[in-house]
Amino acid sequence: MKYIVTINGKKFEVEVERVSNGNGQTDISAASKKASSEEISKVVTSGIKISAPMPGKILSVNIQEGQKVKKGDVLFILEAMKMENEIMAPEDGMVEKVLVSKGAQVASGDILAIFK
Template sequence: MRKFNITVNGKSYAVEVEEVGAGLGNFTYAPVQNAPAKQPQPSVPKTAASVPQTPAPAPKVLDEAVSGEKITAPMPGTVLDIRVSEGQTVKAGDILLILEAMKMENEIVSPVDGVVKKIHTFGSATVSTGDALATIG
């Protein structure tokens, strides 16, 4: 048995490793030097002044000037393919884009007849539930 001290995420662990199959090949290894274990530091309560402030992410803004039926993502996923372009006429049931979610390809179809006024996403974009994908008017 060989004993080692291993540090993982700042915590030190003493481990014992059994050597098996000695003489299995021509290799060398250097034993780890035993480092003193770090003692946990007492926690200091954080105050509002000591917590670094990170800016809030910018909200996703829809093109509000575009009116019509907003097609939103029914689930979080990745846009694999956009099958229509702005200005294209579509009918209810036409495939607008392919959204991959949980390793399944989901066809997002137009709920209405109309013209694609705006595409709010792009290929390989990651979308969340409710994110605007397209507007049909």
Template sequence: MIYVVNINDKSYEVEVEKGKANIVKTTTVAAPAPIVQAAPAAVAAPQTAAPAGNVSGEPIKSPMPGAILDVKASVGATVKKGQLLFILEAMKMENEIFSTIDGVVSQIMVSKGSSVSTNDILMVIQ
């Protein structure tokens, strides 16, 4: 039997026989247009000490797509390497995102409840 499996906007034709499976063909599927909804009033705006377009310092990026459950630091806070910065929910699991350097938080690009994609910049540390 041949099945079509969609993973991360790519379509895979998979042939399944008893005891084994083979990828027959890979195609790219256009992502559906996102549905834009107004943010709830309770969600705080991202904190920034400088304009969002200016990223100077060490960016802390999202390792996977998901939703920000909690932000554990604020702009101007001193952080240490290995300190917990965010809790990211992905695939019904909570993932902790830690600081990669010692420094001071100069920008926070996301807030609690934000949806993020892989490699989105969450925070900048100087």
């Protein structure tokens, strides 16, 4: 199931997955890791924010948390109006947090990742 979550006025699309524990019961606690609002606020307010320049769909995520990137590296491919747009690193750094996944719909200005 997909949901839209608003954090600090920004909308994020999240996907929730139901996981069965083998005996026909659903184990929700094993399927998700809860992030506190303090953790989210800390990540969103610090570091270099990489945001979507236009609304569209994320076709690929080329980075992962903890990865070092150089200025100009392609971080994401964003499809908008049937065109593929490369979202590149504005400077050298390390990926602190990736906030979107492949297939996510994003709005203009949505934060995609945070760098240190």
